Amino acid sequence: MSTPSSALNVARRRTDLTLAADERTDVLVIGGGITGAGVALDAASRGLSVTLIEAEDLAFGTSRFSSKLVHGGLRYLATGDVATAKESARERHLLMTTIAPHLIRPLGQLLPFSRGVTLRQRVAGAAGMGLGDLLRMRAHTPRAVLPAPRIVSARVATRLAPALDSRGLRGGMLSYDGQLVDDARLVATVARTAAARGARILTRVRAVALRGDGATAEDVLTGERFEIAARSVINATGVWAGSLDEAIRVRPSRGTHIVLDAADLGSPTAALTIPHEGSISRYVFALPQAHGRVIVGLTDEDAPGAVPRVAQPTGPEIEFLLRSLNRVITTPIRRDQVRGAFAGLRPLVDSGSDATADVSRRHLVAVSDAGFVTVLGGKLTTYRRMAEDAVDLASEVRGLQAAPSRTAALRLVDRDVPTMSEVLDDATGLTRAEVEFAVRVEGAVTAEDVLDRRTRVGLVDADRDRCLPAVEAVVARTLADVG
Numbered sequence: 001m002s003t004p005s006s007a008l009n010v011a012r013r014r015t016d017l018t019l020a021a022d023e024r025t026d027v028l029v030i031g032g033g034i035t036g037a038g039v040a041l042d043a044a045s046r047g048l049s050v051t052l053i054e055a056e057d058l059a060f061g062t063s064r065f066s067s068k069l070v071h072g073g074l075r076y077l078a079t080g081d082v083a084t085a086k087e088s089a090r091e092r093h094l095l096m097t098t099i100a101p102h103l104i105r106p107l108g109q110l111l112p113f114s115r116g117v118t119l120r121q122r123v124a125g126a127a128g129m130g131l132g133d134l135l136r137m138r139a140h141t142p143r144a145v146l147p148a149p150r151i152v153s154a155r156v157a158t159r160l161a162p163a164l165d166s167r168g169l170r171g172g173m174l175s176y177d178g179q180l181v182d183d184a185r186l187v188a189t190v191a192r193t194a195a196a197r198g199a200r201i202l203t204r205v206r207a208v209a210l211r212g213d214g215a216t217a218e219d220v221l222t223g224e225r226f227e228i229a230a231r232s233v234i235n236a237t238g239v240w241a242g243s244l245d246e247a248i249r250v251r252p253s254r255g256t257h258i259v260l261d262a263a264d265l266g267s268p269t270a271a272l273t274i275p276h277e278g279s280i281s282r283y284v285f286a287l288p289q290a291h292g293r294v295i296v297g298l299t300d301e302d303a304p305g306a307v308p309r310v311a312q313p314t315g316p317e318i319e320f321l322l323r324s325l326n327r328v329i330t331t332p333i334r335r336d337q338v339r340g341a342f343a344g345l346r347p348l349v350d351s352g353s354d355a356t357a358d359v360s361r362r363h364l365v366a367v368s369d370a371g372f373v374t375v376l377g378g379k380l381t382t383y384r385r386m387a388e389d390a391v392d393l394a395s396e397v398r399g400l401q402a403a404p405s406r407t408a409a410l411r412l413v414d415r416d417v418p419t420m421s422e423v424l425d426d427a428t429g430l431t432r433a434e435v436e437f438a439v440r441v442e443g444a445v446t447a448e449d450v451l452d453r454r455t456r457v458g459l460v461d462a463d464r465d466r467c468l469p470a471v472e473a474v475v476a477r478t479l480a481d482v483g
């Protein structure tokens with residue numbers, strides 16, 4: 001038998017859609033965010049047959065709107081949640097050393113001892129970074145992967161973050177965490193790794209109703225409804241989980257980032273970590289990204305009511321982020337310098353607490369009355385462990401013969417895009433080869449998939465509008481070629 005390829009495209013979707021409707025699958029996964037993709041990989045690598053259905057596109061939901069950090073769980077220590085902190089540190093270790101070192105780099109995070117940062121905030125921040133290093137040590141992550149935290153001089157601080165206001169600056173504390181090249185890229189890569197183990201990854205297929213032994217699904221492209229028979233079903237639909245399982249109570253919390261030109265901040269090489277006014281546990285981060293951008297986030301706002309298809313940042317959130325950043329830099333960033341903004345909804349499990357910032361970030365894995373498993377909450381960083389727990393539970397309650405999880409030692413596939421290629425857009429550096437690769441290998445079907453989820457050109461509206469016609473043309477030609 002030939003080894004399945006990791007390539008996802010319209011031709012494979014057509015074949016896999018027919019097979020999904022005709023053959024019973026061991027595990028049916030609902031949702032193609034990081035959690036669902038992780039579940040598909042965990043199950044497929046244990047030797048189970050897997051079908052994943054995603055209503056829109058891979059990483060369409062929360063997973064593409066994160067801060068893109070693979071973090072060691074320090075923030076959970078602040079709320080006394082030691083178990084989640086340790087779990088995060090262990091998962092970060094596995095991701096940075098074994099699973100995805102090609103998708104994650106160490107990122108310096110600088111807490112500036114600026115005039116706007118009080119002595120209490122400096123001491124608390126520095127102590128926290130010290131504790132974070134203990135978590136690193138406990139997880140056995142070498143210093144070569146994540147350097148030790150250290151105090152730096154004002155000169156080093158302004159070299160790392162040139163926009164810092166040097167008046168009254170007393171240096172800062174520098175620590176390190178993991179940064180993803182991109183969150184949506186992680187999702188597509190996990191999904192492709194699952195596909196290489198035979199998983200059927202079907203985008204534009206919506207689950208209409210779930211049972212313990214399958215689902216009614218709809219092909220969104222044709223409107224056709226069909227049944228998928230399965231030995232077990234895992235609901236990994238994030239903030240939408242409650243729409244498929246009434247017993248699940250999700251409490252969405254909106255987190256917003258703004259996108260700035262790195263040049264407006266002197267092209268920083270470390271992230272700025274700025275305490276909220278009057279707080280010793282909450283921060284605004286200014287995080288350097290690819291393509292000359294910096295994202296500044298994030299907020300934490302209760303978002304009750306109907307879950308929107310795509311959450312929208314609000315004016316007050318954008319003002320808050322600018323105000324926080326401007327407290328520590330020389331030349332304030334104006335509203336008209338904000339190049340873009342995006343918001344995601346945290347899929348928090350409703351625990352009845354007052355503020356969403358206090359709701360546990362640990363994941364929930366539960367069996368519904370109908371017999372399917374729901375996996376919810378957690379973080380991008382902990383997706384692997386969430387997936388392992390979900391597949392363990394599904395195997396137990398549905399009697400599947402599954403090997404133990406293997407993903408802790410399984411490296412994700414590479415992204416071999418030819419580097420010599422026509423540049424479609426000088427400002428972003430977007431190439432024809434990237435667009436073709438997205439359609440041939442990463443399952444993109446539309447120009448929006450390419451601009452918003454395979455590359456992140458779409459984070460800035462002006463870049464997106466400029467690139468759209470060229471990308472549409474390449475997508476159309478490549479789709480015709482793939483068949």
Ligand SMILES: Cc1cc2nc3c(=O)[nH]c(=O)nc-3n(C[C@H](O)[C@H](O)[C@H](O)COP(=O)(O)OP(=O)(O)OC[C@H]3O[C@@H](n4cnc5c(N)ncnc54)[C@H](O)[C@@H]3O)c2cc1C
Binds near residue numbers: 378
């Ligand atoms: C602002 C913000 C910043 C964050 N930053 C970080 C960070 O830096 N590091 C970190 O580790 N974590 C971070 N997180 C947390 C992390 O992003 C989320 O926990 C994670 O992305 C959730 O992934 P998911 O797969 O569970 O949900 P989603 O990504 O939302 O995926 C659910 C999928 O299910 C699909 N779906 C819904 N209904 C159906 C249906 N009926 N049929 C088929 N498919 C369906 C949706 O289209 C969607 O693609 C952040 C979260 C937010 C909001």
